[in-house]
Amino acid sequence: MTTLNSKIPKGPIADKWTNHKNNIKLVNPANKRSIDVIVVGTGLAGGSAAATLAELGYNVKAFCYQDSPRRAHSIAAQGGINAAKNYQGDGDSTYRLFYDTVKGGDYRSREANVHRLAEVSTNIIDQCVAQGVPFARDYGGLLDNRSFGGVQVSRTFYAKGQTGQQLLLGCYSAMSRQIGKGKIKMYNRHEMMDVVVVDGKARGIIARNLVNGEIERHSAHAVVIASGGYGNVFFLSTNAMGSNVSAGWKVHKKGAYFANPCYTQIHPTCIPQHGDQQSKLTLMSESLRNDGRIWVPAKKEDAEAVRAGKLKPTDIKEEDRDYYLERRYPSFGNLVPRDVASRAAKERCDEGFGVGTNETGEAVYLDFSAAITRYGQEQANIQGLHDASAQKIQELGTDIIEKKYGNLFQMYEKITADNPYKTPMKIYPAVHYTMGGVWVDYDLMTTIPGCYAIGEANFSDHGANRLGASALMQGLADGYFVLPYTIGDYLADDIRTGPISTDLPEFDKAENSVKKSIDFFINNNGTKSVDHFHKRLGKVMWNKVGMARNEKGLKEAIAEIKEIREEFWKEVRVPGTADSMNPELEKAGRVADFLELGELFARDALEREESCGGHFREEHRTEEGEAVRDDENFTHVSAWEYKGEPSDAVLHKEALNYENIELKTRSYK
Amino acid sequence: MSAQKGLNLTLKVWRQKNDKENGQMETYQVSDISTDSSFLEMMDILNEQLIAEGKDPVAFDHDCREGICGSCSMYINGEAHGPGREITTCQLHMREFEDGQTIYIEPWRAKAFPVIKDLVVDRSAFDRVMAAGGFVSVNTSGNTQDANSIPIPKADADKAFDAATCIGCGACVASCKNASAMLFVSAKVSQFALLPQGQVEAAERVQNMVKVMDEEGFGNCSNTGACEVECPKGISLENIARMNREYLSASVSSQDS
Numbered sequence: 001m002t003t004l005n006s007k008i009p010k011g012p013i014a015d016k017w018t019n020h021k022n023n024i025k026l027v028n029p030a031n032k033r034s035i036d037v038i039v040v041g042t043g044l045a046g047g048s049a050a051a052t053l054a055e056l057g058y059n060v061k062a063f064c065y066q067d068s069p070r071r072a073h074s075i076a077a078q079g080g081i082n083a084a085k086n087y088q089g090d091g092d093s094t095y096r097l098f099y100d101t102v103k104g105g106d107y108r109s110r111e112a113n114v115h116r117l118a119e120v121s122t123n124i125i126d127q128c129v130a131q132g133v134p135f136a137r138d139y140g141g142l143l144d145n146r147s148f149g150g151v152q153v154s155r156t157f158y159a160k161g162q163t164g165q166q167l168l169l170g171c172y173s174a175m176s177r178q179i180g181k182g183k184i185k186m187y188n189r190h191e192m193m194d195v196v197v198v199d200g201k202a203r204g205i206i207a208r209n210l211v212n213g214e215i216e217r218h219s220a221h222a223v224v225i226a227s228g229g230y231g232n233v234f235f236l237s238t239n240a241m242g243s244n245v246s247a248g249w250k251v252h253k254k255g256a257y258f259a260n261p262c263y264t265q266i267h268p269t270c271i272p273q274h275g276d277q278q279s280k281l282t283l284m285s286e287s288l289r290n291d292g293r294i295w296v297p298a299k300k301e302d303a304e305a306v307r308a309g310k311l312k313p314t315d316i317k318e319e320d321r322d323y324y325l326e327r328r329y330p331s332f333g334n335l336v337p338r339d340v341a342s343r344a345a346k347e348r349c350d351e352g353f354g355v356g357t358n359e360t361g362e363a364v365y366l367d368f369s370a371a372i373t374r375y376g377q378e379q380a381n382i383q384g385l386h387d388a389s390a391q392k393i394q395e396l397g398t399d400i401i402e403k404k405y406g407n408l409f410q411m412y413e414k415i416t417a418d419n420p421y422k423t424p425m426k427i428y429p430a431v432h433y434t435m436g437g438v439w440v441d442y443d444l445m446t447t448i449p450g451c452y453a454i455g456e457a458n459f460s461d462h463g464a465n466r467l468g469a470s471a472l473m474q475g476l477a478d479g480y481f482v483l484p485y486t487i488g489d490y491l492a493d494d495i496r497t498g499p500i501s502t503d504l505p506e507f508d509k510a511e512n513s514v515k516k517s518i519d520f521f522i523n524n525n526g527t528k529s530v531d532h533f534h535k536r537l538g539k540v541m542w543n544k545v546g547m548a549r550n551e552k553g554l555k556e557a558i559a560e561i562k563e564i565r566e567e568f569w570k571e572v573r574v575p576g577t578a579d580s581m582n583p584e585l586e587k588a589g590r591v592a593d594f595l596e597l598g599e600l601f602a603r604d605a606l607e608r609e610e611s612c613g614g615h616f617r618e619e620h621r622t623e624e625g626e627a628v629r630d631d632e633n634f635t636h637v638s639a640w641e642y643k644g645e646p647s648d649a650v651l652h653k654e655a656l657n658y659e660n661i662e663l664k665t666r667s668y669k
Numbered sequence: 670m671s672a673q674k675g676l677n678l679t680l681k682v683w684r685q686k687n688d689k690e691n692g693q694m695e696t697y698q699v700s701d702i703s704t705d706s707s708f709l710e711m712m713d714i715l716n717e718q719l720i721a722e723g724k725d726p727v728a729f730d731h732d733c734r735e736g737i738c739g740s741c742s743m744y745i746n747g748e749a750h751g752p753g754r755e756i757t758t759c760q761l762h763m764r765e766f767e768d769g770q771t772i773y774i775e776p777w778r779a780k781a782f783p784v785i786k787d788l789v790v791d792r793s794a795f796d797r798v799m800a801a802g803g804f805v806s807v808n809t810s811g812n813t814q815d816a817n818s819i820p821i822p823k824a825d826a827d828k829a830f831d832a833a834t835c836i837g838c839g840a841c842v843a844s845c846k847n848a849s850a851m852l853f854v855s856a857k858v859s860q861f862a863l864l865p866q867g868q869v870e871a872a873e874r875v876q877n878m879v880k881v882m883d884e885e886g887f888g889n890c891s892n893t894g895a896c897e898v899e900c901p902k903g904i905s906l907e908n909i910a911r912m913n914r915e916y917l918s919a920s921v922s923s924q925d926s
């Protein structure tokens with residue numbers, strides 16, 4: 001059995017990373033040339049890692065399933081990236097970012113990792129600016145900031161609502177430079193199908209060329225998994241359609257522990273589902289909560305009238321509105337963390353105050369009218385228009401809002417055909433980000449030696465909840481500044497190993513099993529499409545393992561997922577052939593893995609008899625509906641060991657020690 | 670949201686097994702498509718139908734479905750990304766179509782973008798143009814100077830940002846009668862030309878990128894402007910003008926040396 005050793009360095013928290021770096025073994029430049037590293041995934045985490053490892057001199061082979069690294073899911077991130085720069089002079093510091101992140105994560109993250117993240121955060125911004133990332137600037141030419149949920153300082157750097165795009169294009173350009181030099185060999189439209197473990201060490205992967213179906217063997221001295229999150233286990237989520245768990249799940253099956261699978265972030269501000277033809281949900285950036293006020297009608301009859309289309313939101317008078325976040329959480333108001341905001345929206349809708357058009361009533365308002373008036377008035381003052389008409393003020397204010405959030409408003413209008421400058425947006429929570437993932441130690445190494453996991457694919461630094469603008473930070477921190485150091489410590493022992501042969505029996509075996517499963521799919525004469533099963537799984541996950549969970553529902557979910565899985569293997573139909581481009585075949589493999597992960601996910605949620613962050617067990621809440629954590633019994637990471645069926649998985653616990661931050665009830669009142 | 674209606678449509682879709690075989694248009698019927706659905710959701714429904722009939726579903730590229738990854742690429746009724754300004758196919762909604770309408774769906778057509786299957790084309794030529802110079806040569810070690818040490822005028826930063834929002838979709842190439850990649854390349858050249866960080870290697874960058882662009886088989890720009898019209902991100906022709914100036918001054922200075 002593998003043992004869990006988090007390898008947290010000794011010493012005071014502020015010195016741990018520096019001391020660790022000073023003691024890490026180095027690989028000299030000449031030797032790096034004889035070492036190969038595989039990076040699976042080219043989002044912010046994998047892209048930055050590939051570029052930096054190549055810069056250091058290693059031979060990098062990078063893989064992604066899209067036609068170009070520039071299209072990784074990271075491209076869609078909207079709001080921004082945190083860094084403790086304190087450019088605003090509002091009291092930010094490494095310690096405060098560290099503190100906010102640990103608290104925001106509901107005291108379920110590893111202190112040492114989070115501190116390191118806060119420390120390197122400032123470097124990320126410097127690095128990206130040097131690469132030509134066009135962050136927003138103020139009129140003095142300096143970098144601009146905004147604030148995000150769960151914090152009281154302004155530390156979020158952004159590029160309109162396209163921050164992820166600009167950061168990813170920065171990574172991609174750094175990669176392009178190395179591709180041009182021949183230091184990165186890029187495998188576009190390639191999917192990792194399995195990891196190859198030789199003598200207990202990760203030594204390569206089996207990949208499928210998605211254009212011609214060829215199964216390829218690739219060897220390396222280390223394998224880095226940067227394949228992103230698994231939110232698509234819910235079918236409907238804000239994730240890109242191809243986002244999947246497969247690479248992480250394959251390494252789990254080969255010995256890597258899977259940690260905290262049940263920790264999922266439900267984002268409070270997404271466009272509500274419109275009907276059964278929907279394929280995915282669209283996020284409206286959290287940054288909108290800086291200026292938008294969230295409300296529902298205070299009277300049930302008004303809510304009913306809205307749902308029936310008899311009343312417009314603009315018809316509801318100020319005093320008849322319930323700004324429930326401002327009411328319940330006066331000090332954070334609309335900027336409470338995502339888990340809190342999501343549950344509060346669900347609570348109002350469950351009570352019958354929702355304003356969605358469908359039978360469920362699932363939507364609340366995100367209203368910009370107050371902000372438009374406030375900014376308009378301010379502009380009128382600046383321009384010396386002392387008797388500006390209401391309409392003029394409206395125009396001036398709309399202009400400011402457009403400059404800040406224009407592309408998001410446009411996106412909303414395209415999808416809903418409603419104009420959010422004139423009428424409040426309708427929003428509802430949706431699955432967004434997974435805090436669980438492959439378990440890694442302080443060096444970001446999994447329980448398989450030589451196999452690393454970075455970015456959203458690992459169980460990460462976020463704990464039970466992720467604050468806004470910290471996933472981008474973690475992805476880039478891992479890829480640019482952490483992994484490139486820590487991997488050297490492992491690779492230093494490999495300088496004399498020489499190239500790894502792909503003729504080893506372990507490669508034969510892995511390749512054969514991949515081929516077998518592909519043959520199965522192509523030849524299984526089932527009757528139902530892959531999506532049919534994915535949608536069914538998603539419904540069970542959302543209804544019983546979603547925003548609120550209880551023992552009964554979780555037990556039912558476990559049984560139901562098992563049934564769907566059994567039926568999947570009998571009834572799935574995959575058209576086409578294995579030796580050509582076949583998107584249905586790609587999906588089939590991914591859904592097969594989701595069907596296993598889904599069950600482990602529900603088991604993990606059942607096991608965790610407390611409410612923390614994004615994990616809300618209905619049995620554990622206060623009378624006002626706030627989450628109740630159980631620090632005595634659950635201050636640990638749940639790391640699962642694969643033993644065949646998900647029901648046989650063995651639970652290991654990594655105790656979490658809080659030496660620098662006192663464990664407190666998280667309150668945003 | 671608007672009241673939803675069910676549309677019945679006739680689809681004429683380009684089917685092509687691979688880059689070697691010839692393709693042809695096939696006709697399919699879909700019914701009861703919600704006007705709130707996106708165009709790609711309509712394609713999903715078509716594919717579910719084809720799978721149920723035991724036929725090969727239509728292959729098309731897509732991922733984010735929010736108009737930002739640049740994957741989705743289809744010619745719809747003779748227009749890149751279909752009707753509507755400044756949108757990608759995944760952002761196109763069925764409310765733009767009428768009940769009973771016939772819709773033609775084809776892949777991007779350009780020599781530099783060979784068809785892989787059905788509506789999927791190979792756009793890796795863009796990656797090779799990027800590898801020729803679409804970057805700032807800075808070490809990724811993080812030992813860079815403080816990000817605020819070089820103030821950048823807001824107007825420049827905003828313009829650089831506007832150029833940088835290109836999603837690399839290739840609609841500009843597909844809608845250009847010469848299949849020119851000028852809009853795409855000029856957007857990257859402009860982004861760096863407008864920022865102090867990109868200055869040092871500006872001359873080399875534009876020359877190298879243009880050279881590879883030509884080698885990849887993209888056509889010449891004849892200033893027709895079709896690219897700008899079909900660009901989902903509103904990348905402006907001004908970038909082409911800026912790139913031409915950059916190219917000219919780079920050529921002049923390299924003759925000097």
Ligand SMILES: Cc1cc2nc3c(=O)[nH]c(=O)nc-3n(C[C@H](O)[C@H](O)[C@H](O)COP(=O)(O)OP(=O)(O)OC[C@H]3O[C@@H](n4cnc5c(N)ncnc54)[C@H](O)[C@@H]3O)c2cc1C
Nearest residue numbers: 041042043044045065074079080192228455456469471472
């Ligand atoms: C709409 C949206 C908005 C967001 N906004 C923000 C924000 O404002 N701030 C913030 O901090 N975070 C935000 N996030 C979260 C953040 O974007 C992600 O957590 C982060 O980008 C994940 O990066 P990554 O590199 O780990 O993975 P990804 O970017 O998901 O990359 C995964 C990579 O792995 C590859 N891959 C996957 N499986 C395989 C396989 N089997 N074989 C080969 N390749 C594979 C893919 O091709 C891809 O290259 C947002 C997320 C969404 C969905």
Ligand code: SF4
Nearest residue numbers: 835836838839841900
């Ligand atoms: S310039 Fe516009 S059309 Fe061309 S690739 Fe970029 S975004 Fe697409």
Ligand code: FES
Nearest residue numbers: 732734739741759
């Ligand atoms: S699917 Fe990403 S832009 Fe359309």
